[in-house]
Amino acid sequence: MAEDKLPTRAEDFSEWYNKLVLKADMADYSPVRGCMVVKPYGWTLWENMQAGLDRRFKETGHVNAAFPTLIPMSFFEKEKEHVEGFAPELAVVTHGGGEELEEPLVVRPTSETIIGYMYSKWIKSWRDLPVLINQWGSVLRWELRTKLFLRTAEFYWQEGHTAHASAEEAQEETYRMLDVYTDFAINDCAIPVIKGVKTETEKFAGAVMSTTIEAMMQDKKALQSGTSHYFGQNFAKAFDIQFLNRENTLEYAYTTSWGLSTRMIGAIIMTHGDDQGLILPPKVAPIQAIVVPIYKTDEEKSKVMEVADKVFSELKAAGIRIKMDDREGLTPGFKYNDWEMRGVPVRIEIGPKDVEKGSVALARRDVAGREGKSFVSQTALASTVSGLLSEIHDSLLKRATEFRDANIHDPKSYNDLKKVVADGWAFSYWCGNKACEAKIKEDTKATARCIPLEGQPEGKGKCIVCGNEAEKKALFGRAY
């Protein structure tokens, strides 16, 4: 067990992450190169995340549907930038039912093409618009250097695909879904993301504009956590999505797509985790509270379990995702470590003295040791625990926001920028020139994460690289 110990984040952040994913039972490597297995604990987290997103999608008028996993190879060739972007990553089915196929099929890396094809069949008139469809599923992008959740050949996600009668409406949709992602990241995952527009270099293959939410991990690297793209008429032209507009003229539709994946699980782990293991945000945690009964004798056990069972039932009835750890033959200390590794936000300890006093001990996962412990009455415990879960959410978000803000710098010179992006982000004026962006990447490995939509100073400035006039500031940092 010792050699398999979780390293501290300071010792080796990357190895801390890799081991933690396994030790917390979130996911496992599979025998299929590049593909992962999401274990029940990790999948339940994803289900809770899905529920939070799906509710927001439906509130904004979207419906779900399902399109084929396999896509004819020729579809990719219809949009030039799209095929260039995805061709190197495709997994190709060449045989089916024992015979070689006339046309190879691709395991979808994303579904713009097949959905575009269907939309061209379905959309005839402005009355058919907008079409607001989302799909939950997995996609495959050939990838051999696996890092669980962050970079795998197959990953799980949702992809929204919408079609509109005007450019304005499609752009509004693009920003609306970026806001949905932002709201989800902040309010469900306690991750303070920055929303912005991708540069030409970094945008999605085939998009007119890509927007993104970017999060800062504890190693100060950026993680692109969700993207929302505006395609203009690019895909409509490639797939002939035309509609009769109100003036009775044929016009190409305006489309968008937006996706958020199981990468966000990686973001949660690397934003909140500590040297003891995961710290899961309460809103999406598979288990929000774990009950650990403490006893030595049979007499103590029967008294303690009576209270523990009552607490369990009351909190469960109040809608708290609670679990009882009544495993025999394990010490309370072992159990504490176990649930700390798995990041359960609140631990409820109940021992013989608590039974006498009518109290329980609550331990917050996000505050170590005595400071995180409180002794509270068994009366109205559901509301006490609910309150504590909210407090933990707020506290995680505050901590992450402070960490991020402390590590975004405003370098005064290009030399200064080169230093700060080695251990943080730079928020600097950039002229918009690809050459300047490329120079930063070459010199520092930092890329333009986005041009933030909020927090831009008033007025123009000078590009941090070339000194020419710059309209806006961009964020630069090393990224996953």
Added chain:
Amino acid sequence: MAEDKLPTRAEDFSEWYNKLVLKADMADYSPVRGCMVVKPYGWTLWENMQAGLDRRFKETGHVNAAFPTLIPMSFFEKEKEHVEGFAPELAVVTHGGGEELEEPLVVRPTSETIIGYMYSKWIKSWRDLPVLINQWGSVLRWELRTKLFLRTAEFYWQEGHTAHASAEEAQEETYRMLDVYTDFAINDCAIPVIKGVKTETEKFAGAVMSTTIEAMMQDKKALQSGTSHYFGQNFAKAFDIQFLNRENTLEYAYTTSWGLSTRMIGAIIMTHGDDQGLILPPKVAPIQAIVVPIYKTDEEKSKVMEVADKVFSELKAAGIRIKMDDREGLTPGFKYNDWEMRGVPVRIEIGPKDVEKGSVALARRDVAGREGKSFVSQTALASTVSGLLSEIHDSLLKRATEFRDANIHDPKSYNDLKKVVADGWAFSYWCGNKACEAKIKEDTKATARCIPLEGQPEGKGKCIVCGNEAEKKALFGRAY
């Protein structure tokens, strides 16, 4: 529009089905041979069905997880019967990331093999058992003769895979999940299924025993609607799933799998639908009640819409899945037909006279014309509609049960059997001999659907084919 009219079931049941799926906007053909697109209306039905199943799975102790879509070809070769059963149906990935793969990968047709491999890594001791995992997703079985929902290359389903420390426990699990499917079919889908054991000929490739729920469609053909398999140690031996038992001896685990797919949507359509379109069971219907406001003048409109909006809000708040059809430029009659085609269980009509009287008209989808119409008070309408939805469920179930029972026959001779299975099912003693089963199939195209677990007469009888002693009766019928 006329040539695209829905035929009656009597005219052409198969064509009625094909057209209805399209006209009710449930699904569409895709450009990928054999694969379908499930449209939002069909997918929302499936989401409601998923919710009903998933709740039952979790109540019986199961958790969800996700395993890779691609499986190494060699995995299939580890279980002899399994590979024989699935080899002709495989879609094979031979290229990835621009290179030919060393070992081809198969798009999963089912996941026993990859999950078995992972279980062999995870299971070490009896303490690790049982493992009770389910997966939601899609699978691919090469198939060119497509019938939407019933037979497509890719289909959507759930597949449960469990591992146990004893044969008894695994068999209990097999029957438990068969009961879960039965309960779901009857209580959520209003489909009176018959549960039973598959014959050796009809069982799943690699199983020791397969169980099934069988439903009778309105054309009197059988539809296998869900299956639950007991594998004994077959897959454990193929994938080396061994555990240290309580006696500290290595033993192979006992495994099961069980699945229910989007085929069940086909079962719903063919069990309940009529010549006007779908009739959806209220528990899973995407829309349970549709409000159609009726007015001619602007003055009428404003009065009617006030009541319609109030009704809509009240019923929505009561948890009824309700939609308002306030489309302009369409007659009430057109709207009635439209929602009848889509099978919405209850229509709420509100006109100027209803506003005056404080009433609304309720039309049940399952009872045509005046007989299905009632005029009820606007007061306590949510509870009236909830009651009506329950009544519709019961009535659909009763109708389907009576239809099924009227079409299951007890032939007195083999000649008699040959006649009845041309237009119904035979419930007859069968000796268990494959030759007798094969003879029925050859002579009549009817197959042994199952040996029902319930409703068996006491005592033995004589095989309907060969006259030899037979322990049990089996159901024979033509099947999808």
